[in-house]
Amino acid sequence: MKTIYAAVLAGSISVCALSTVIAQAPKADNPELKIYRETTPKINDLIHTKLDVRFDYKKRYMYGKEWVTLKPHFYPTDSLRLDAKGMDLKTIAVVKAGKYIPLKFTYDSLTVAIKLDKVYQNTDNYTIYIDYTSKPNELKVKGSAAINDAKGLYFINPDGTEKDKPTQIWTQGETEASSAWFPTIDKPNQKTTEEIAMTVPAKYVTLSNGRLASQKVNGDGTRTDTWKQELPHSPYLFMMAVGDFKIYKDTWRGKEVSYYLEPKYAPYAKDIFGFTPEVMEFYSKTLGVDYPWYKYSQIVVRDYVSGAMENTSATLHGVYVQGTKRELDDRYYDGGRSTIVHELFHQWFGDYVTAESWSNLTVNESFADFSETLWAEYKYGKDAGDAHIYDDMVNYLSQPAAKTKNLVRFNYADKEDMFDVVTYQKGGRILYMLRNYLGNAAFYKGLNIYLKTNAFKNGEAQQLRLALEEASGKDLNWFFNQWYYGAGHPVLNITYNYDAAKKTQAVYLQQTQDGNAFILPMAVDIYVGGKKVRHNVWMRDKTDTLYFPAATKPDLVNVDGDKVLLTKKTDTKTLDEYAFQYFNAPLFLDRFEAIDGAKSKQTDKTAQKIIISAMNDTFYQLRIKAINSATMTNDDVRNSATPVLVKLAQTDENNLVRAAAITALGKLKAAGNLNLFKQAVTSQSYAVQGAAMNAIGAVDPQQAMALAKTYQNNAEGSLKQAIMGVYAANGTDAEWPYVYNEFKNSDVNAQFPLIRKMAEFAARVKNPAYTQEFITTAGAIGVKYKQFGAAPTIIQLLTNIKEARTKMGDTASADAADKAITPLKD
Template sequence: MNQHLKQTLMGMLIGGIAGLGMSTPLMAQSDKAGQEDPALKIYRASATKVNDLVHTKLDVRFDYAKRYLYGKAWITLKPHFYATDSLTLDAKGMDIKDVAVVKAGKNSALKYSYDSLQLHIALDKRYKPGESYVIYINYTAKPDELRTKGSAAISEAKGLYFINPDGKDPNKPIQIWTQGETESSSAWFPTIDKTNQKCTEEISMTVEKKYVTLSNGKLVSQKNNADGTRTDTWKMDLPHSPYLFMMAVGDYAIVKDKWRGKEVNYYVEKAYEKYARNIFGNTPEMLTFYSKILGYDYPWVKYSQISGRDYVSGAMENTTATLHGDFIQKTDRELLDNNNYNEAVIAHELFHHWFGDLATAESWSNLTVNESFADYSEYLWLEYKYGKDAADEHGFEAVQSYMSMAQYSGDKDLVRFHYHDKEDMFDQITYQKGGRVLNMLRNAIGDSAFFKSLNLYLKTNAFKATEAHQLRLAVEEVTGRDMNWFFNEWYFGKSFPQLDISYKYNDAAKTVTVILQQIQKEAKVWQIPMAVDIYAGGKIERHSIFMENKVDSFTFSYTTHPDLVNVDADKVVLAKIDDHRAFSTYVYQYSHAPNYMDRRIAIDEAADAQATNPEAVKVLQLALKDKYHGLRTYTIGKLTMTNSTVKAATLPILQELAKQDPSSLVRAAALQQLAELKDPQYSSLFEAATKDKSYSVEAAGLEGLAALDLDKAYTLAKQMEGDSKGKLVNAIAGVYARKGNAADISFVATKFEETSGQDKLNAAFDYLGFLSKVNNTPAVIKGVDQVKAMTAQFNNPQVSTYVSNWMQEISKNKSQEATAVSGANRDELQKQSAYMGKAAEEIRKSIKE
């Protein structure tokens, strides 16, 4: 699962709210929720296996009006080890009509009890180990009547979702899709809903002929029925866990591809059919790449990807049938500004088909053996396809996401057997920290040993449930090294080291001593392998060191005084580092050290010194022409253009970047920096940018023009409404907020209403930012109501908390604005403040309920 991606939803929230200027105290109000809960004292063991699933056969049809699924299930099981005469199945919120054992093709009714969550069945006899039996269940699933709770990564947990089933919303297609993780498959079919269960499956779906279907495995038959419906049967011959079962139904276009003779299909809404290969087209290459590095070919019969409106979880790695939120559907224009985000999500879910689907975490405590690998797969793909700079930038953002969460919500173990709720496992520790830990492991043992270890792990645990210790054992078998120290530090421990680095040079003895101190508050002392590169006399000499004490020093000889001593030269150690060295070393580092982080750190140092140090300005000039667009973009944002020296040195470069840099993100950043100057000479440049193919560049041009000529910008904004997405919507909204015409406000409200899925969450914060700038009470009331409705739809404590806090902040600001004006304006601002404050409180109360 992504975002899951991946960035989890909480990470997106922290970044998004911080970007809007929300204060840290408000962000921290939701911290440490449930820390005193007695549930934290419960040891979360792997589920006990009394019976094993062998095969699940389902026959289902849908009642769109009632939002019901009418199902028949034939479940083949056998005792795990001990003989048993009973069976417990998970079955949430269902009507159970018949329960029977199937023998010789006939059903014999069985006694059972049902408590709305679990079905307890008395079997017809005591079954011995290895003796299989088939249970038949006739049932109705009613997911919309099931009270559920979501998480930071999964906003709802009702398993089966009817999207616009009555067709009343003209902006949404009619769809059905499922979401099984964590334990929600049992909301649409009876099963043993645990990760350590695996079985084969067969699902027959009866649907209207106009719809297409998707499920796990292969489509083995399609049968037209007399009533105008069609029954599609999908069969999965390899075992996988129940949370990975899926169905999807809708009016999709199917764009077909292939990989080594296997189907690779892309299901998209028909409006995006012509963009499907732009979106998903690198999937076959990913299949080849991952199969090669793992030494283990993609094991499943096909690979399909589909989008789902209002999807609750970013994306989900259902075996052979990944489901993406509709954010994945983008036009060629939108993809220009996507900065590989879509591809990272696609890579993440595909890699799960080895780590998660093939070898599956035996419990939610061990979730990171699924998610850390999927997170790290993003790095691997970006490194292979777009270069190490792109991968390292992605890794750095993951580190920042994890460390932000640790600061605001408290750190936890990567593998943790105590948690308040299983949904709490879907966080930046499981994902982003886990991915960075794998990167350190790869660096510590080397590429060859790392990928051979993954191969052994997969071969040993294929179609089984697994845990972190089995990864450790694979690494130890391949390398011949004891790896307990590494796993105890990172997998079975929490937090990260903080390093203070200083240097002592002795030119008489021609030695340099590197002094490393661990200054973290925790008593724990980390063992840290790392590389130290010494640049001297035009040569680079590498030294491998191993820090194992609170304070360690390492002395190296030289013949020529070093230009740079680069500690953690590979920039892989997950730590906060304070490095005490001369500015001249950073100047040298930018031009000579190879990694993204080497250059980024040098840019940061130069940005801090740009007001007083001419050498710093030279570094920034070089960085504006960096080979990697991400660092060009970053450098633009670090410039202090109010400093005349900086302005004179960088302005010509900025102008060229704004006009012709190949990256739309660089062009947009350069335009934004030039806009800060409010110089009329750039009016034509900004106006020309509003014709760019990139929405981000268009937005930057419009915003720059608005600062110089609001009337002209307003005229252009009206013309740009028809084809506006992403940042361009925000730019148009900003122009309308400044212009103040009440008739224009409906544009923003309509655009928000048209947005769906997790994109709507990001849009909500932009919408609230817009409402904070307008003094129009009806518009504010309507907007607040729209955002409240979205919050209810997400049904997620984190979402509700952050939305409530942001509303409260805006309410306070409007109240303060009211004190500075008089008459009708004051009255209206006070009304807006009161309404927003009341809404914030209502959302906050809904969290407690």
């Protein structure tokens, strides 16, 4: 699963899509944290699950018939317990020679205990028949930071009453929500083959796991599609989707690869998903295990409750991955493509071999997170891969509570808590370190052994360790004990001293974190006289001093030369050393650190040289970083940077760099740049257009208003955001309906950056009804994202609106603001 989270940073709301997990600080006195979460014991094993389902769109019900075949795992048993959440269970019977023999059962609304007709041995298979009704909308369940709902089965606009929203049905099983739509043993350590017959309105298409075995047109305007998944997988990976989707058929090595999209986006199917076969080929060759399932489908649905889900052979995505060709041209790797490869890698790590328990979720999600870096390296170059995994580390380090959590942990308040920055980003970075330590060949050989040994079964971190040890011949207990079964990370301070008399370079390393020292193998690169000498060293204690021979004072000592360590680092390099590092050390993070080192010292010519040079870096993200770091209030920086920015704004090959350059120029509010901005607003890039619109707004708000009206009917992405911002800052009641409707119908990633301007707009419009509709929407956002810390900011915005409307004599809006604030304070 790939997750989307909202973060509240520095008192203003922003969104970190696809990356930042909000790690809630655990309460030390929470008794649930003291409970050992054992791997679920296996009493009965699932073998085959057959479902026959039809849907009641009006009631939001699903009528199901199930035939589930099981056997005792080891010990004889005369009982069976199935998870079945919030259902009406009408009949439960054992099937014998085609006859249905009713069985006694007790049901508590979450699980059903069934008394079997006899004692079964582990050599005996038996089949249970269940006639039931699933009522997901009546189910009271708790979601999580990763998955904001857990009712399993979702009816989207079933009555067709929501304008411009399609009617759809889809499922979401992880963690244990499949049992909200069919009775099962809803645990990751179960595996079963599957057959689902879906009876749906004939105008719709369906998707499920495995292959479409048959289609039967019925006489009542419906059609029954039967899907068969003939290789075993876990119940949480079962899926169904029903709706008006257009299917684009692709292929990989003769296997069907298909993309299901709403008709509006069907022409862009190849642009959105077309690189999928290439990824399948790359992962198959890298892992030495060919893509294992019958087919691979991807579908985009409305109102999805998370980011995406790796259902076996049928991944489900939220709408953020789709877009027109123009929108996609602005997104680059992290604008949805990283999610696509993340879910595809799960088909091996998560589906083919599944975590034995949620405590071991790392063998699913850490690998999928790491796979994003793996593909970025292969497709876009080492800088792209290094940038991606560095972002992982930053996101992990930004969550203070995360340092208290083991990667593999058997004590948690709720299984959903495992979906956090530790499992995803920290786990991905740990694999990045491990690959560097073992070397690519041994690392991937170990993954191959792990996959083949545990194929269609379950795995955990210890099995991963054994596989990597078998491949490499190295003991890895120290690594796994430290990174998998321990918490936190090293906080590393680095200082230097060169002794000219002894011709020796000293490097002082100090770990300042609480607790024991981390064992850190690392490379130290010494640059002297234009040559680099590498030293491979180990830090085993909290303080260590390293000595290296050096005939003259080194130009640079580069600790962690491969830039792989997971650490919070303070490095005392001089500005001259950072300049040498930028121009001579090869890696993304070498140059990134140099830009950071220069950022706060731009009165110095050396810092200026780094910043201005980095505006032409070979990697686009570093060009953007340099642009955003430049202190344009400094005359020397501004005079040097302006011609570079003008050239970047006009000619850079990357749309986001052009947009960043235009944004930087716009902040100068120089009328002389207006023609450049007007030219840029005609670009085919929404990002460039949006930046230009904002820049024009900063220089000449009235021109921006006129241009906004010209472009608003064909605006998407960043351009639409900019138009909304221009209207919110300068508009009147005439512009309110457009801005508010676009805001209300946007996803959270578009809403949060605009919410302050929207609040200011709502505070000044003349029509109280406009103010009150925004108050209602803002209050709902605050409640929805209260768990992420959004409430204080929303309360402040609503308070500001209340004060402004009170001065205008609008007591009704002031009262509405008070009412909206109340649930945010609870």
